[in-house]
Amino acid sequence: LSRISNLSRHFHSSDSKTSDNPQGAIDASGRGRIKISSEVSAAISRGLPVVALESTIISHGMPYPQNLETAKEVEAIMRKNGAVPATVAILDGTPCVGLNEEELERLSILGNRVQKTARRDIAQVVASRGNGATTVSATMFFASKVGIPVFVTGGIGGVHRHGEQTMDISSDLTELGRTPVAVISAGVKSILDIPRTLEYLETQGVCVAAYRTNEFPAFFTETSGSKAPSRVDTPEDAAKLIDANMNLGLGSGILIAVPIPNEHSASGSLIDKAIQRALQEAREKNIVGNAETPFLLKRVNELTGGASLASNIALVKNNALVGARIAVALAKLRV
Ligand code: PSU
Ligand code: MN
Helix, strand or coil: CHHHHHHHHHHHHHHHHHHHCCCCCCCHHHCCCCEECHHHHHHHHCCCCEEEECCHHHHHHCCCCHHHHHHHHHHHHHHHCCCEEEEEEEECCEEEECCCHHHHHHHHHHHHHCEEECHHHHHHHHHCCCCEEECHHHHHHHHHHHCCCEEECCCCCCEECCHHHHCCECHHHHHHHHCCCEEEECECCCCECHHHHHHHHHHCCCEEEEECCCECCECCECCCCCECCEEECCHHHHHHHHHHHHHHCCCCCEEEECCCCHHHCCCHHHHHHHHHHHHHHHHHCCCCHHHHHHHHHHHHHHHCCCHHHHHHHHHHHHHHHHHHHHHHHHHHHCC
């Protein structure tokens, strides 16, 4: 147990410090601290189920107001299933774990005026006292720091198509290689190179398990043509995997890939066409680097007349349900 409670005890002191200071401003002595909401901090120290959530999906992944509605619904699903949600973001230079409604709203309205913050960007956003929406890599970093072993999102980044030339490989994959947090996602989008993404995860030593299927899912669709290296069939199975990873001190992460519920899986050919066109536009407009993923998400949604957004929302909610159950099963194992 102790690793979680040690960590949370350590961060507790910073929490009480920031709660004495309602502005949440970081003073000279508190520089670099993480602000944990009192609900999240209490749950961590009691060993109750907590699930981390990222915020780039809110700022850059979906338009307003669907982003806010989805963020709230995801939190409600988690609570209903016995887990405390902990959305991560950097607000006015302070890394926050657990956002209140007002903070969620602020982030949703700011949208892509908030800085997309991957691991490499964290120090810069904090130093400049900016607002940052954390990607999977940055969210994993903070979740691990405060002792949250389970993290739910929609889709993770991966090896981009032509990544063998551009070297555009999402830092989500290297973070999974170095940070012991289990990420629940619907696999990776076919805007990416899925076989190479799986190869790279293997190189990074990441345990990848598909949930109730043998195939690695492709976000909008249940199948990708690539086989998943392993499989789990219940939240308890997934929890055992996470527990073993923690007990062994492997130090690397786990990817649990949950296929989109079949009634919501988007028409493959419609999405495929949109993806092809969006990829071509990105090439023509020379949109590269960290702007590529948000551009493709937005264009695919426009080109499918909102169909991709509806699928996206449905799969995120399903991941929230599965993730909450995994966190509950894990908390039972670790008492
Ligand atoms: N894939 C999605 N939705 C998203 C993202 C990816 O289907 O919102 C976001 C996540 O925050 C992920 C990030 O961590 O994009 C990856 O960006 P990049 O490819 O620049 O590493
Ligand atoms: Mn990239």
